[in-house]
Amino acid sequence: xxxxxxxxxxxxxxxxxxxxxxxxxxxxxxxxxxTSSTGQPYRAKQVVxxxxxxxxxxxxxxxxxxDRVIDDPAPMxxxxxxKSPLADAKGYVTMPNVNAVEEMVNMISASRSYQSNADxxxxxKTLLLKTLQLGQ
Amino acid sequence: xxxxxxxxxxxxxxxLNLHAQRQQLLAGNIANADTPNYKAVDIDFSRALQTxxxxxxxxxxNRTAPGHLQAKDSNPFGARTLYRQPAxxxxxxxxxxxxxxxxxxxxxxxxxxxxxxxxxGKFKEMxxxxxxx
Numbered sequence: 001x002x003x004x005x006x007x008x009x010x011x012x013x014x015x016x017x018x019x020x021x022x023x024x025x026x027x028x029x030x031x032x033x034x035t036s037s038t039g040q041p042y043r044a045k046q047v048v049x050x051x052x053x054x055x056x057x058x059x060x061x062x063x064x065x066x067d068r069v070i071d072d073p074a075p076m077x078x079x080x081x082x083k084s085p086l087a088d089a090k091g092y093v094t095m096p097n098v099n100a101v102e103e104m105v106n107m108i109s110a111s112r113s114y115q116s117n118a119d120x121x122x123x124x125k126t127l128l129l130k131t132l133q134l135g136q
Numbered sequence: 137x138x139x140x141x142x143x144x145x146x147x148x149x150x151x152l153n154l155h156a157q158r159q160q161l162l163a164g165n166i167a168n169a170d171t172p173n174y175k176a177v178d179i180d181f182s183r184a185l186q187t188x189x190x191x192x193x194x195x196x197x198n199r200t201a202p203g204h205l206q207a208k209d210s211n212p213f214g215a216r217t218l219y220r221q222p223a224x225x226x227x228x229x230x231x232x233x234x235x236x237x238x239x240x241x242x243x244x245x246x247x248x249x250x251x252x253x254x255x256x257g258k259f260k261e262m263x264x265x266x267x268x269x
Contacts, residue, residue: 003160051171061177120166135256
């Protein structure tokens with residue numbers, strides 16, 4: 001029954017989107033973390049999605065997974081604060097490269113996609129339940 | 137008798153199977169709305185149904201020499217998956233247009249329910265014919 005695959009496909013997308021939301025939360029929470037356990041300032045993280053083709057009868061349909069989580073390559077922010085204990089010789093403190101605007105956009109996009117996939121699952125559920133009533 | 141039942145129900149059950157397959161493809165498109173370089177896929181439904189009923193020409197490659205391999209179709213119904221033409225190409229190479237996909241998804245869901253309803257109706261007709269009232 002190929003309709004059951006809809007749960008796998010949409011479920012994988014919901015998992016991926018919630019991971020993306022987790023990363024956004026982590027980035028926004030650490031937007032001002034000038035130091036960490038390694039002594040380095042926090043670097044923004046970004047998820048990379050990749051499509052995972054379903055095996056079996058329908059090779060064209062694909063789910064999603066988070067391929068890897070990368071460190072954002074954007075340059076770190078430099079803030080002038082000579083009083084800070086973390087300041088370098090010139091009085092600058094290296095701050096995380098979190099872009100709050102980008103993160104908010106990411107958050108909205110992820111939540112919309114999550115909702116879409118939840119709708120798809122609901123439709124699949126309705127169709128399957130209708131199929132069960134066949135011949136009654 | 138079983139052959140007759142199969143004839144009655146065959147067409148609609150094939151349509152039902154194809155709709156279920158297509159629903160899967162559309163769900164995959166919606167799932168991959170944010171995946172870079174993902175290309176949206178779909179099938180030409182009416183053509184796929186004709187092929188499934190054996191009246192259409194099966195899509196495939198002509199084999200003009202005995203050494204040619206049979207092109208393997210990903211779909212048991214012989215429905216070839218095609219790529220959707222994006223209305224607005226995006227910068228990350230993704231061709232999923234959410235409006236189109238969601239519209240097609242709901243449309244296909246309703247058609248699935250219609251086919252289901254018809255199969256159900258056929259069974260009811262048979263029961264009516266079998267009952268002695």
